[in-house]
Amino acid sequence: MIIDMAQECYRHEEVLELESGEKLPGFEIAYTTQGHLTAAKDNVIWIVHALTGDANVQEWWSGIVGEDKFYDPTKHFIVCANLLGSNYGSTNPLSNNPTTGKPYYYDFPNLSTRDLAKALEHLRVHLGISSIHSLVGGSLGGQVALEWAYILKEKVKHTIILASNAKTSPWTIGFNETQRMAIEADSTWGENRPDAGKKGLEAARAIAMLSYRHPQDFDAKQKDLDEKLDGFRISSYLRYQGQKLANRFNAFSYWILSKAMDSHDIGRARGGTEKALSQIQSKILTIGVDRDLLFLKEESQFIANHVPKGSYKEISSRTGHDAFLIEYEQLQYILRSFYLEEV
Known part of the structure; x- marks a missing residue:
């Protein structure tokens, strides 16, 4: 059926x-x-x-x-x-x-x-x-x-x-505030356009991912097995996650809903x-x-x-x-x- x-x-x-x-x-x-x-x-x-x-x-x-x-x-x-x-x-x-x-x-x-x-x-x-x-x-x-x-x-x-x-909690509000600060740091934030704050939203999502997952999860999935000075797996992973969200969401809704989360009592x-x-x-x-x-x-x-x-x-x-x-x-x-x- x-x-x-x-x-x-x-x-x-x-x-x-x-x-x-x-x-x-x-x-x-x-x-x-x-x-x-x-x-x-x-x-x-x-x-x-x-x-x-x-x-x-x-x-x-x-x-x-x-x-x-x-x-x-x-x-x-x-x-x-x-x-x-x-x-x-x-x-x-x-x-x-x-x-x-x-x-x-x-x-x-x-x-x-x-x-x-x-x-x-x-x-x-x-x-x-x-x-x-x-x-x-x-x-x-x-x-x-x-x-x-x-x-x-x-x-x-x-x-x-x-x-x-x-x-x-103050801890969760703090995570949300750092993400909104990332959006504010985008030079396009403040402009009346649908994609305003898009690069900032990418950074915000990367910050959020650090709270959504546990260090053990990153250690198991994003650890580099070879010796290197740059170009780490976790870096590319977080950038990818930021771009992925920014392509389907917008900084305005992210701002409003993260503020709503902060308000919860x-x-x-x-x-x-x-x-x-x-x-x-x-x-x-x-x-x-x-x-x-x-x-x-x-x-x-x-x-x-x-x-x-x-x-x-x-x-x-x-x-x-x-x-x-x-x-x-x-x-x-x-x-x-x-x-x-x-x-």
């Missing part, structure tokens, strides 16, 4: 009030759906992508989503939306500002993870989805999913947070982190990575320890942070065990 994936776009005509006090005069969200709702409408799996991801979840999480995979569209109704601010079909800084008729560029408003969750909530209502069986997100997607779980209350049954946290204006977590009603599974240098495993454990129905599992991988996108066998085992606990 072949399940087609539908690619669609939701247009929200009303003003979106942002946490900063700024306003977005309407927005669009690109999203994909796979599979069909059951009569009871109890099989919705909603997946939230990471920083530079998109709505095509079966491509970047191919070991988890797809026919005969863990989240199978022959059994589930799978939804994945491109986050507000991202440049894969959703409203972003390169979109036209309806007030001026020209691209926003640097005038695009700041977004928080709460704003991103709020936009997804509007899409859920538009789709007529009354409840979500499982809400899943990793890294930035995990931050947004946690915010959304707080908003959804009893409307989400399970929330699965991978390699993420309840409040962004589930407890802001809610009485603090622990109090906010204590009010989340869904069953929570947090998955940490033992050698994650960006979102430490202790941050995942903190969430599990402070929600009413929380549990923690761990991926063991020298890959580091990116293990949540790679270690399919471990993930499938963890997810299967999580759902079997209810049987």
